[in-house]
Amino acid sequence: MMVFHYPHRILPRFFYSATSNFPSFHSHHFLLSFPSRFLSLSPTCNAVTASVATKSPLAVPGQLQLDAHHHRKLPDEHLIEIPLEKLFVPPEVQFPPETAPVARGRILKGSNIVLGSYSSDAHVSTAEFVKSSTCSEECPADGLPEFALVGRSNVGKSSLLNSIVHRKRLALTSKKPGKTQCINHFRINDSWHLVDLPGYGYASAPKELRINWDGFTKEYFLKRKTLVSIFLLIDASIPPKKIDLEYAGWLGQNQIPMTLLFTKCDKRKKKKNGGKRPEENVEDFLNLIQESFREAPPWIMTSSVTNLGRDEILLHIAQLRNYWLKN
Ligand SMILES: Nc1nc2c(ncn2[C@@H]2O[C@H](COP(=O)(O)OP(=O)(O)OP(=O)(O)O)[C@@H](O)[C@H]2O)c(=O)[nH]1
Numbered sequence: 001m002m003v004f005h006y007p008h009r010i011l012p013r014f015f016y017s018a019t020s021n022f023p024s025f026h027s028h029h030f031l032l033s034f035p036s037r038f039l040s041l042s043p044t045c046n047a048v049t050a051s052v053a054t055k056s057p058l059a060v061p062g063q064l065q066l067d068a069h070h071h072r073k074l075p076d077e078h079l080i081e082i083p084l085e086k087l088f089v090p091p092e093v094q095f096p097p098e099t100a101p102v103a104r105g106r107i108l109k110g111s112n113i114v115l116g117s118y119s120s121d122a123h124v125s126t127a128e129f130v131k132s133s134t135c136s137e138e139c140p141a142d143g144l145p146e147f148a149l150v151g152r153s154n155v156g157k158s159s160l161l162n163s164i165v166h167r168k169r170l171a172l173t174s175k176k177p178g179k180t181q182c183i184n185h186f187r188i189n190d191s192w193h194l195v196d197l198p199g200y201g202y203a204s205a206p207k208e209l210r211i212n213w214d215g216f217t218k219e220y221f222l223k224r225k226t227l228v229s230i231f232l233l234i235d236a237s238i239p240p241k242k243i244d245l246e247y248a249g250w251l252g253q254n255q256i257p258m259t260l261l262f263t264k265c266d267k268r269k270k271k272k273n274g275g276k277r278p279e280e281n282v283e284d285f286l287n288l289i290q291e292s293f294r295e296a297p298p299w300i301m302t303s304s305v306t307n308l309g310r311d312e313i314l315l316h317i318a319q320l321r322n323y324w325l326k327n
């Protein structure tokens, strides 16, 4: 068995301490009996809540020009009520503000992320492929801050990367799982990296090769000093999967900063996925991981088809990156 050592590195204050009694994700009972206490889709949630869908235009600092569709009101069915303690509040941000309407206007749409003062330069003007690597030593040595996309094969990592950078085919995508096989670095605005990674779980590649991908991906997570946050992609069109819960658990146990990006939120095939809508699957996933993390990880609902969440991801990246650079 491969043993990884937690490296000595200075991380920004964006990581989530895993609780000491990590629940066993092997237990089916755990999955079934986990109580849903904190998140509610009900408009009559008892907790003090903030709606993730902003009803008034967002006050956006910095240079990002939001698309016209961004300000459109989401249908009620997309609303998730979040208690204030489950919001992700970036460092150096005072929250909650005194009045509820202000609070609502500062939460990024379709997420639990509070917008702070570090979100400047959230636009993409250039994006280019840099190189493919198979271990952390081979990765670019320019010291730029980076964000890596990981998730099950076929969850939509490469598609979301293309959506984030406003390009159709910068990262290669496929209907067939197992398309991305290396650590692929893309340089954005000559100032930060987005990293596309091979997926875990099912892939139409030999088992030995998949074990190898898992090994070098985790080695990269543990050793890469410029890694600001992992983006763990979770398919919101299907109910929570054990393998994803285990992966989130592994990241938490190793104190690796994580943001959850829920993908395929445009898919609404009711019969096939047990009748649940994407926002219900999101709620179920968040309920299942909540006891593993002392603080709520940031999360964003996305779709590469409609570009839902694209602007919010860029603002989130900007505020993590700017804080990381300053510290
Ligand atoms: N409906 C819908 N389909 C999506 C979305 N994102 C990706 N897909 C589809 O899902 C399939 C896999 O997408 P990829 O982006 O290649 O997935 P990946 O996670 O990079 O896959 P690997 O590289 O094999 O690990 C493709 O057929 C995409 O068109 C989405 O937001 N909505």
Ligand SMILES: [Mg+2]
Residues within 6 Å of the ligand: 157, 158, 159, 172, 173, 179, 180, 196, 197
């Ligand atoms: Mg891929």
